[in-house]
Amino acid sequence: MEGWSKNRIEIPDSVAMDILSKLPVKSLARFRCVAKPCCSYFQTSHFITKHYQNNLRNNNLNLLLKRCHGNTHDDIHYFSSLSTKKGENFLVKENIRLPFFEDCWYAPVVSGPCNGLLCLHDAGKVALWNPSTREFKTLPPSTVKRPPTVDSTRFGCLGFGFDSVIDDHKVVRFVTNYFDYNEEEGLLADWIHQVDLYSLKNDSWKEIPFPGVHPFASPLFNNYINGFYYWQATRNSEYLILSFDMINEKFSTLPLPNFGGSLAQYYLQLLDLNGLLGAIVYPREGTEKSFDLWVMNGSWSRQLSIESVPGVERPLGFWKNGELFLESSNRQVVLFDPSTQELKNLGIDAYQNTMQLVPYFESLVPINGSSEQEQHIIRQPM
Structure with a gap:
């Protein structure tokens, strides 16, 4: 692409692309329409990486809120895009409905983000979504061979992450195959566990x-951290943390933090804490909650304690300056500032406890899918 000029002033390509890499995706999409030679450059891995790193460096977070009206199977689950502009108090900009998941109970669970991409899943349905470019990809059914004579197959916990060595996004999913009791043959109920692994680069599944x-545990926060995905897990009645290495495709285990209680008394949620594995612990009972934040850096250590926040049920996520989004006892989204102890009601209804807050950075990463319009995804501006 030749140098750019305006009023006879030449702008070198490198300078022009450096400027463009700092623009939001929506602006780049408009620019692409009037300067078509730029289209191919916007799709290069160099520009995509530079654009994403600029968003990380400037902490240009976006917010999606997954919520639902009511609490029955027929209710519609949807996402709300929240404004992150200063002074707008996280106003709802638009609501987004995904028809692909409307016949699912939790519709859907969100894993990620990873490089600006979200993995959406419920039961056997899995899709990747780039909410910035509005590209959506339904993953193909698994081709992993199931045991013979299996009566039912159920899909469990799922993880989503990135293999930086081969530049590939991967989905790891736990599967349980059930065999029912057969009175005539004298068989007891039994099950066999499998693990499916999907590669976006190959668009295929394999067994590991x-x-x-x-x-x-389904994640409330983003459990993908620097090439690893983490779950809470059990082994012979022992509670621990299971991790999956996206590059080596291997599992390993870690202990839980020694927080002085049991999981019968406390909730524990894993999260990304500035690039390290973190855990937030809070009591199951009562509406005046305390929150302890732990971080794993060779060993577990307690980083922060927040005492006696009244009228709240559970955390939803941290914001830029350490504020904590919480779900209130009357199912509203509130923002708590630990430094001032201020609790601010944002006026957003949660409706039920399947609500999930999803902070993400804009990204141009392609997923070889189709447009939201082709998928009949509905964006309704507020």
């Missing part, structure tokens, strides 16, 4: 060895 550890 089951680790002998059973993950049990």
